[in-house]
Amino acid sequence: MLIRTMNRKWTGLFLGLLALLVMPFLSLEGLSFSGHVALGIFSMAAIFWIFEPIPIHATSMAVILSQVLLLSDQSVISGRLKLLHPEGYTAPAFTQFYGTLANPIIILFLGGFALAAAAEKYKLDRNLTRVLLKPFGTRPVMVSLGVMVVTAILSAFMSNTATTAMMMTVAIPIVAAVSRDDPFRRLIGLSIPVGANIGGIATPIGTPPNAVALAALARQGVIVPFSTWMMLATPLVVVTLLLSWWGMCRIFPPRIERFELRIDSTFDRSPRAIAAYTVFIVTVLLWITEKLHGIPSGVVAFLPLVLLPAMGVLEKKDIRGFSWEVLWLVAGGISLGLSLQQTGLAVWMVGQVSWEGFSTTGLVVLFSLVGFLVANLVSHTVSATILMPIAISLVLPLAGGVSAALVIPIAAIGIIVSYANILPISTPPNAIALSTGLIESRDLATSGILVGALGFIFTILFGLVLWPILL
Amino acid sequence: MSETISILCVDDEPDVLDVVVRELASLEDTFPLETAGSAAEARECLDRLRRDGTGLGVIVCDHIMPGENGVDLLVAMAGDEQWRITRKVLLTGQAGLEATVRAINRAELAHYIAKPWENRELLHVVRRQLGLYIAARGLDPLPYLRHLEPGQAAALLRHMSDADR
Numbered sequence: 001m002l003i004r005t006m007n008r009k010w011t012g013l014f015l016g017l018l019a020l021l022v023m024p025f026l027s028l029e030g031l032s033f034s035g036h037v038a039l040g041i042f043s044m045a046a047i048f049w050i051f052e053p054i055p056i057h058a059t060s061m062a063v064i065l066s067q068v069l070l071l072s073d074q075s076v077i078s079g080r081l082k083l084l085h086p087e088g089y090t091a092p093a094f095t096q097f098y099g100t101l102a103n104p105i106i107i108l109f110l111g112g113f114a115l116a117a118a119a120e121k122y123k124l125d126r127n128l129t130r131v132l133l134k135p136f137g138t139r140p141v142m143v144s145l146g147v148m149v150v151t152a153i154l155s156a157f158m159s160n161t162a163t164t165a166m167m168m169t170v171a172i173p174i175v176a177a178v179s180r181d182d183p184f185r186r187l188i189g190l191s192i193p194v195g196a197n198i199g200g201i202a203t204p205i206g207t208p209p210n211a212v213a214l215a216a217l218a219r220q221g222v223i224v225p226f227s228t229w230m231m232l233a234t235p236l237v238v239v240t241l242l243l244s245w246w247g248m249c250r251i252f253p254p255r256i257e258r259f260e261l262r263i264d265s266t267f268d269r270s271p272r273a274i275a276a277y278t279v280f281i282v283t284v285l286l287w288i289t290e291k292l293h294g295i296p297s298g299v300v301a302f303l304p305l306v307l308l309p310a311m312g313v314l315e316k317k318d319i320r321g322f323s324w325e326v327l328w329l330v331a332g333g334i335s336l337g338l339s340l341q342q343t344g345l346a347v348w349m350v351g352q353v354s355w356e357g358f359s360t361t362g363l364v365v366l367f368s369l370v371g372f373l374v375a376n377l378v379s380h381t382v383s384a385t386i387l388m389p390i391a392i393s394l395v396l397p398l399a400g401g402v403s404a405a406l407v408i409p410i411a412a413i414g415i416i417v418s419y420a421n422i423l424p425i426s427t428p429p430n431a432i433a434l435s436t437g438l439i440e441s442r443d444l445a446t447s448g449i450l451v452g453a454l455g456f457i458f459t460i461l462f463g464l465v466l467w468p469i470l471l
Numbered sequence: 472m473s474e475t476i477s478i479l480c481v482d483d484e485p486d487v488l489d490v491v492v493r494e495l496a497s498l499e500d501t502f503p504l505e506t507a508g509s510a511a512e513a514r515e516c517l518d519r520l521r522r523d524g525t526g527l528g529v530i531v532c533d534h535i536m537p538g539e540n541g542v543d544l545l546v547a548m549a550g551d552e553q554w555r556i557t558r559k560v561l562l563t564g565q566a567g568l569e570a571t572v573r574a575i576n577r578a579e580l581a582h583y584i585a586k587p588w589e590n591r592e593l594l595h596v597v598r599r600q601l602g603l604y605i606a607a608r609g610l611d612p613l614p615y616l617r618h619l620e621p622g623q624a625a626a627l628l629r630h631m632s633d634a635d636r
Contacts, residue, residue, distance in 0.1 A: 056634060057634060120629075159632060159633045160633050161628075161631045161632055161633050161635065162628075162629065162631075165624075165625055165628035165629065165631065166625060168624075169621040169622070169624050169625040169628075170621075172621055173621050200633075207633060208633055208634065321629070323632035323633070323634070325632060325634055326632050326633060326634045329634045379634055380633075381633070381634055427633075428631055428632070428633060428635045431613055431635075432613065432616070432628060432631075435613040435614065435616040435617060436616055436617055437616075437617035
């Protein structure tokens with residue numbers, strides 16, 4: 001096992017570096033020299049992200065470095081750049097690549113991190129869980145629905161992983177008392193990761209693949225407001241969540257008559273906690289009402305970033321505790337997308353296959369299928385990052401300058417990636433759920449196939465029928 | 472692949488060792504239980520763990536034993552780089568004040584359980600100490616999650632992000 005892991009890592013490292021070095025010396029027809037260089041970087045990134053010889057965020061950092069060194073105005077080969085790029089590639093300022101770290105979508109996520117950190121610190125997440133679960137009563141199937149709904153709501157604003165960790169540690173001690181052969185244990189053990197994985201889709205800050213899709217759209221000049229994303233994604237989340245719950249209750253019918261998920265916690269009423277709640281509510285309200293006041297969500301996101309530390313709600317150690325590596329991961333993807341477009345690589349790649357006869361729907365189904373399969377094996381963010389620049393180049397000419405015609409397919413692909421949760425390694429929430437011992441791998445596979453199928457079908461359906469009306 | 476973390480129980484009375492092992496049996500699928508009837512046997516066990524590259528999360532040790540006593544063993548372990556961060560628990564009815572103070576000051580004793588102890592008290596303590604060991608080592612908590620105290624598990628999981636695998 002260890003040897004196989006080592007081999008995989010070394011193979012990945014070797015292949016990735018080989019791709020980076022060899023690609024620029026090939027002469028592929030129709031591809032510029034800078035396109036060859038970009039192809040080398042893209043291949044290295046894809047291989048590294050999939051084989052993981054180095055951590056995935058380190059790969060993103062390596063992508064930005066390679067771009068600065070090979071494709072920017074500060075390129076090490078800059079003296080010979082004109083020679084090497086005879087077709088007249090204008091090397092972008094290196095600050096463009098560095099700048100991806102301050103992309104409005106990255107700042108949007110950073111604002112989300114600040115809110116989530118404040119919510120966790122003052123146990124807002126636990127208290128909301130307690131309050132929101134109450135109306136669901138004590139019938140086991142209703143408790144399961146409550147757990148799924150609450151997890152989904154929280155994970156729409158916090159990370160899927162943090163939400164799962166919180167819910168699991170709340171639920172395990174109580175569920176552990178249920179008889180071992182009662183399927184109810186598995187029902188709850190699955191309700192949490194399923195709720196978290198689906199809930200992340202609901203808002204732009206819910207999960208990184210959403211950011212990848214939004215960044216790809218923004219690069220084409222299409223800015224999707226926070227509320228617009230929610231308007232598209234929330235009905236889908238509600239429908240797939242309810243049907244998943246219904247299906248899971250059929251597969252894992254509870255035997256116990258009554259179950260109470262008691263949570264001991266009270267709302268913190270200290271001034272700082274109240275400040276945290278206020279900032280949370282104000283920020284979310286401003287995000288949802290973006291269309292009324294016109295302040296972009298990426299700007300609003302800076303509000304909690306200033307207010308929470310200023311009011312002492314978040315201390316230095318809390319800021320250090322943000323998942324900075326997630327931001328690096330997404331920024332590297334955005335940066336890579338820049339070069340794919342600027343060097344003409346994306347258009348060239350798309351041109352290698354004859355897409356004639358493919359409708360936009362056909363393309364979305366194809367890309368979603370590939371994205372779904374890949375995302376079960378590698379990180380969702382990585383899967384979206386690799387596919388998105390290619391998908392958008394394909395869809396762009398078909399959209400004919402209509403922004404809705406661009407938003408629908410790209411959002412659909414980005415969203416379907418989040419429904420890929422069949423294996424324990426598909427997402428961290430799955431890994432956490434499995435390690436609690438409440439469920440087994442095959443339970444995850446069962447729920448994963450059910451939820452994945454529902455997500456796939458309904459996303460395509462909504463994209464065809466509902467979204468065109470909403471946009 | 473996750474690292475194996477063992478638990479070592481040292482007591483010269485086989486009956487006591489039996490009770491200890493029975494109380495900790497539920498942890499054994501994840502944390503192998505090692506037993507030793509004396510400090511000398513414990514040292515042999517430590518050598519074996521060192522050779523195998525197995526970590527030692529917790530040692531539960533009696534004090535008064537024939538030969539080397541428990542506190543001396545713990546102090547020696549505290550001076551050994553490999554066992555310095557192993558969580559050290561004294562399970563005894565007869566350690567005097569002096570020996571106990573020495574264990575706290577020189578061996579960074581993590582917990583003292585007086586014999587006879589209450590049912591499940593030992594299990595509770597060992598689980599907590601395992602959590603602290605995993606936190607101190609910065610290990611991925613997932614392989615051990617099912618045995619950790621929920622509060623601790625939540626704190627350990629906080630370091631995971633959506634980009635983790």
